[in-house]
Amino acid sequence: MKIRQLLIALLLLTCLPQFAGAGAEDKMPIVATTTQAADLMQVLTADVDGILLTPLMGPGVDPHLYQPTESDIVAMNQAQMVIYSGLHLEGQFDAVFKALSEQGIATYALSAPVKDAGFIIGGFDLSDALLDVDDPHFWFDPRNWQLTAQDLADRLSEFDPPNAEAYQANAAAYIEQLDLLYAWADAGMRSIEEGQRYLVTSHDAFQYFGAAFGWRMRAIQGLSTEDEAGVGDIQATVDFVIANDIPVLFVESSIPPDTVEAVMEALRAQGRSARIGLRELFGDAMGESDSFGGTYIGMLAQNALTIMQSYRCMGLEVDILEWPADLEPKPPDELWNVDCDA
């Protein structure tokens, strides 16, 4: 233990300059692991001075597999609070979170209020047998994300009472935005005939998304990308696609497309055809920080839009509602106007 502490102390000494920018010493350092966690922190701390937010994972990063780097460990050791998704989404961080708690650093799991409310769904493997695991992808139901936003605002208010009013006001405004987002996505996603509402993706990230909007999900890989897909998983997905006459399969931005391509190839070999979605879906990571998909609202809306447009391009009837006037950010034109033959 002494050697470990010495190592941490050395790390602190060697890495300190990169954190000690102008005024940084007066700021409260907070670390957010995933892109969703960092976005929610940005929303809740808008107009609040004195927070130094360090996000760890970038766009396109798979949180199941991401290994904390030395500088991540240093940032977490220096933080007053570490905000993470939880339910073992950050599969390589379990020991780190435990060590941080032991050192008295506040850790906060965004999934905690959703689990407390009983809205965490069980994990299903490809044979739909219930496994004894919680599905970590809770944020894909915007109603869950509302619970998380309020709870994190409460936690920040306790942690930093002088800014409590700002955190609460930011949370209240954001929860209203999420109401608009949910209503917009729900109307469009449910406009597709019920028997056609199947979503086939690379890994099992979308059960909550399906539960939110009345769709059934099928993934080639299980809940975590740590479990590799085998030949049996590919064939089971092919059988499912054929049995349900599913026209489109989707690739996720944080996962290599190999397994979806293997399913496509097997379908072609059996004389069947399906198309890949017009765009990749954001699974466990959001888009580039300066893009529409780099916000939670944009990420969820772009996923819904990609699914609706892809199905419409396959000749299905889909009613995509106009974007709500008060909902920000607004989707760029190139997302609305798609060329089905491109």
Ligand SMILES: [Zn+2]
């Ligand atoms: Zn995942």
